[in-house]
Amino acid sequence: MHDLIPMLQPDLCGSGTSRTHRRLKQCGDAAVAIVTVSDAVRDDIIEHLAYPADKVVNLSQPVSFSPSLIAEARREAVICPPGSFLYFGLLERRKNIGRMIRAHGLSGSHRSLVLIGKQGFGAEEELAALAEHPAPQRVQILPWCSRASLVRAILEARCVFFPSLAEGFGLPIAEAMTLGTPVITSQGHATEEIAGGAAYLVDPCDIEALTVALSRVGSDDVLASRLVEAGYARSQAFTLRAYAERLGVFYGNIVNY
Structure with a gap:
């Protein structure tokens, strides 16, 4: 179970709460164990689906970029200006796209805001914020790009801007x-x-706070370098090796169940 967002926050995705609850319970009741991807969701499952704590396991998710993919990415054509604020994922209400656009406009930054992804639930309303942007030409929207192009965009971005409302x-x-x-x-x-x-953590519903975040990360090289260093250290929790170890422990426990 990746998340309970359709059940707990249906306004963000247009799903039916009762139907989602029923389907999740049908699957969970039949399972020996329930795997999820964060402690936050594990707590949600225990609280809202009433499963015992020892039945719900957080295995997190792995992240891996092969050397060949990195090399391919560096050969790709530039799809967005280096040093941009970058978002990638569905353009939908849950991702807070409207506030992202408004904050970028208020920041006065000359860095581009690049949004990569196809339109999802509530996209039209979210993208309406472009009409209020003082320099809408600085907002670039790409409905799709190759994996290698995305990797290059991430590598060359000033930061990844991801103030999602629910994940x-x-x-x-x-x-x-x-x-x-x-x-x-x-x-x-x-x-x-x-x-x-x-x-850099921010209240996703506070446009002023989002504006300050963009201004600070966009202009403070020392802060940006500190975030890079801390991010590298944190990323070790998501390596394939770390994931394999968690997976091995999990299946060992299931075998002995």
């Missing part, structure tokens, strides 16, 4: 840290947990 894990956080790119993300729940003290 089960927050893969862009771990990916950015692994590649040595600073992260701005939401305080609380899974995003703060995955950041592990190595990101």
